[in-house]
Amino acid sequence: MHPSPDIGIWIGGLLTLGIFSFLYGDNPYYKFCEALFVGVSAGHWFITLFWTVFIPKLLGNIGIAIHTFRTEGFAAGMSDYMHWSYIFGGILGFLMILRLFPKIGWISRWSLAFVVGTTAGYYFINYLVSNGLMQIQKTILPLTSVGNIILVVGTFCGLIYFFFSKEHKGAFGGLARVGIWFLMITFGASFGYTVMSRMSLLIGRMDYIFGIWLGMIR
Amino acid sequence: MVLDRGFSYLLLLAFFFLILFSTNSFAQDPSDTLAPESVTNVDAFDTPNDNGHSITVSWELSSDDGAGKNNVVVYEVYRSDSPEGKFEKRGMVPAGENTFEDQGAKEKDNANYLPSHKNFYYRVRAKSDGLFSDSEISLPAYAYGQWYHTGKTPVLVAVILFSVFAITFITLARKGKLFYIRPLAGIEAVDDAIGRATEMGKPILYIFGLGTADMIATIASFTILSRVAKKTAEYQTPILIPCYDSVVMAVAQETVRAAYLEAGRPDMYKEENIFFLTSMQFAYVAGVNGIMLREKPATNFYLGKFYAESLILAETGSIAGSIQISGTDEIAQIPFFVAATDYTLIGEELYAASAYLGREPVLLGTLKGQDWGKAVVIFSLILGALAASFGFQFFINLFRIQL
Numbered sequence: 001m002h003p004s005p006d007i008g009i010w011i012g013g014l015l016t017l018g019i020f021s022f023l024y025g026d027n028p029y030y031k032f033c034e035a036l037f038v039g040v041s042a043g044h045w046f047i048t049l050f051w052t053v054f055i056p057k058l059l060g061n062i063g064i065a066i067h068t069f070r071t072e073g074f075a076a077g078m079s080d081y082m083h084w085s086y087i088f089g090g091i092l093g094f095l096m097i098l099r100l101f102p103k104i105g106w107i108s109r110w111s112l113a114f115v116v117g118t119t120a121g122y123y124f125i126n127y128l129v130s131n132g133l134m135q136i137q138k139t140i141l142p143l144t145s146v147g148n149i150i151l152v153v154g155t156f157c158g159l160i161y162f163f164f165s166k167e168h169k170g171a172f173g174g175l176a177r178v179g180i181w182f183l184m185i186t187f188g189a190s191f192g193y194t195v196m197s198r199m200s201l202l203i204g205r206m207d208y209i210f211g212i213w214l215g216m217i218r
Numbered sequence: 219m220v221l222d223r224g225f226s227y228l229l230l231l232a233f234f235f236l237i238l239f240s241t242n243s244f245a246q247d248p249s250d251t252l253a254p255e256s257v258t259n260v261d262a263f264d265t266p267n268d269n270g271h272s273i274t275v276s277w278e279l280s281s282d283d284g285a286g287k288n289n290v291v292v293y294e295v296y297r298s299d300s301p302e303g304k305f306e307k308r309g310m311v312p313a314g315e316n317t318f319e320d321q322g323a324k325e326k327d328n329a330n331y332l333p334s335h336k337n338f339y340y341r342v343r344a345k346s347d348g349l350f351s352d353s354e355i356s357l358p359a360y361a362y363g364q365w366y367h368t369g370k371t372p373v374l375v376a377v378i379l380f381s382v383f384a385i386t387f388i389t390l391a392r393k394g395k396l397f398y399i400r401p402l403a404g405i406e407a408v409d410d411a412i413g414r415a416t417e418m419g420k421p422i423l424y425i426f427g428l429g430t431a432d433m434i435a436t437i438a439s440f441t442i443l444s445r446v447a448k449k450t451a452e453y454q455t456p457i458l459i460p461c462y463d464s465v466v467m468a469v470a471q472e473t474v475r476a477a478y479l480e481a482g483r484p485d486m487y488k489e490e491n492i493f494f495l496t497s498m499q500f501a502y503v504a505g506v507n508g509i510m511l512r513e514k515p516a517t518n519f520y521l522g523k524f525y526a527e528s529l530i531l532a533e534t535g536s537i538a539g540s541i542q543i544s545g546t547d548e549i550a551q552i553p554f555f556v557a558a559t560d561y562t563l564i565g566e567e568l569y570a571a572s573a574y575l576g577r578e579p580v581l582l583g584t585l586k587g588q589d590w591g592k593a594v595v596i597f598s599l600i601l602g603a604l605a606a607s608f609g610f611q612f613f614i615n616l617f618r619i620q621l
Contacts, residue, residue: 022504026511038495038496038505041498044498045498096468112431112465115465116431119431125373127434128373128376132376132595134619137617139599140603141606142607143604156599160596162565163589164399164574164585164588165397166398166589187553191557
């Protein structure tokens with residue numbers, strides 16, 4: 001056994017054990033690790049966003065626009081709409097900060113409405129393409145092999161299951177039941193696949209504890 | 219050892235012939251010493267269905283590509299802004315290919331900037347090892363953007379079709395027509411779950427997962443939250459919402475506030491119960507798990523976008539003895555919810571749930587419109603499979619999208 005001399009490895013190992021102690025139940029050790037994990041990650045996230053979004057995306061782009069304005073004149077500066085457009089995002093962000101002031105906090109709803117409304121519209125097309133048209137395109141297969149027949153029948157019955165405005169009775173209900181069987185078999189396969197990938201994560205942690213930290217395995 | 223003179227001459231002669239024959243045997247194929255024939259009919263034109271800043275070049279292959287001397291290795295494409303100007307290499311394609319897309323950047327400050335509406339001339343170089351031959355210079359071509367992407371016509375047709383369905387059924391619903399919606403077990407259980415929490419005097423925990431406010435699953439979840447929050451206001455049961463995303467938190471606060479106002483209990487609304495935790499996946503899980511074990515909520519809702527944290531959350535909720543209702547459109551996580559929670563809304567059921575709970579004409583009409591859309595999909599699917607089986611390529615091409 002050759003424990004690591006690195007203090008960082010020791011902290012990582014002890015915190016890993018702290019999170020694992022949750023398996024025993026809620027306890028002060030877990031509470032400490034949880035508070036540390038949540039606090040550090042929230043702080044880290046704030047700094048990351050500040051330096052990867054606020055500074056380069058907002059200030060950086062507006063800075064370029066101002067520079068163009070000053071060096072190339074009014075016409076060129078104003079036509080640099082790509083960089084100026086970031087001001088719009090900045091204004092929406094500023095409106096969100098108004099939530100801190102109860103009397104005018106309602107203005108932040110404009111930003112929220114913009115984000116939710118525009119993205120819902122934007123994703124409508126994306127979903128229609130990926131979940132609708134591409135699905136049809138990939139399922140249009142010649143019924144010449146067992147695999148193709150299963151794929152077409154499975155998709156057909158799956159779609160029947162997701163009919164909400166018709167009662168699942170009779171032949172329609174039978175097809176919907178076949179559809180849910182297809183879904184459950186798919187979920188079962190997906191479950192097994194994902195569990196195996198989680199096992200690899202556990203192995204990674206075990207390797208950290210017994211290999212990198214404690215030096216018990218090589 | 220001393221060799222006699224005759225034997226030495228014989229050895230020298232043998233060595234001479236050896237050199238002579240070996241030189242001949244390793245001589246290059248004559249075709250390798252000649253440059254390949256140049257390509258012909260070089261044509262430059264604007265790349266279709268884009269926003270400009272790109273020109274496509276096509277040509278007829280060299281007669282020495284795959285035939286003749288068969289020594290073409292690559293084609294190099296050169297560009298200049300005048301026929302007499304200096305030609306710059308823009309890229310290359312391997313032998314056998316006869317098109318090249320000169321994709322430039324649209325930003326003026328980018329080194330690879332390719333302006334639209336400016337003429338460019340192209341030349342293609344057929345290259346073998348060290349030898350090459352240049353083509354004639356192409357006629358000028360300029361890039362320009364198109365307003366309409368012809369490859370996306372099926373998308374336009376589908377959008378129009380679905381919009382017509384949705385608007386028609388929304389109009390009918392507004393005129394008072396009642397639409398049947400089949401019951402969803404997970405949603406039927408919502409009222410019971412809230413009632414249970416009230417009886418036990420414990421809070422309800424509502425989790426959006428890791429989704430941001432721009433995701434459809436999160437938006438659907440806001441609608442469900444509105445209904446759940448209204449019920450909790452009526453039953454005077456606290457609702458806790460730890461958030462992963464700050465914008466989701468803001469929208470959730472607005473949603474719950476409006477629901478409490480609608481229920482006539484704005485005094486019951488507590489903004490501090492809807493709070494930001496962290497935006498790091500497993501730190502968020504650790505925090506939510508702690509809340510579950512300490513607050514012991516009677517009911518947990520997991521509705522939104524979930525990833526690897528789904529099973530950890532659901533298992534902890536199960537240990538805490540909560541009734542759990544889950545729903546996500548993240549296919550890989552649905553199995554975990556099915557296994558570990560009491561009720562699961564599978565995929566689109568999550569979207570339908572909001573209409574089912576709200577019973578508003580707009581949502582009901584949209585749901586009915588979606589069902590008609592699905593009917594069109596099923597119909598197309600059957601026809602398409604039959605067309606593919608009998609080789610009717612025309613019908614299959616109707617669904618082909620060029621992205």
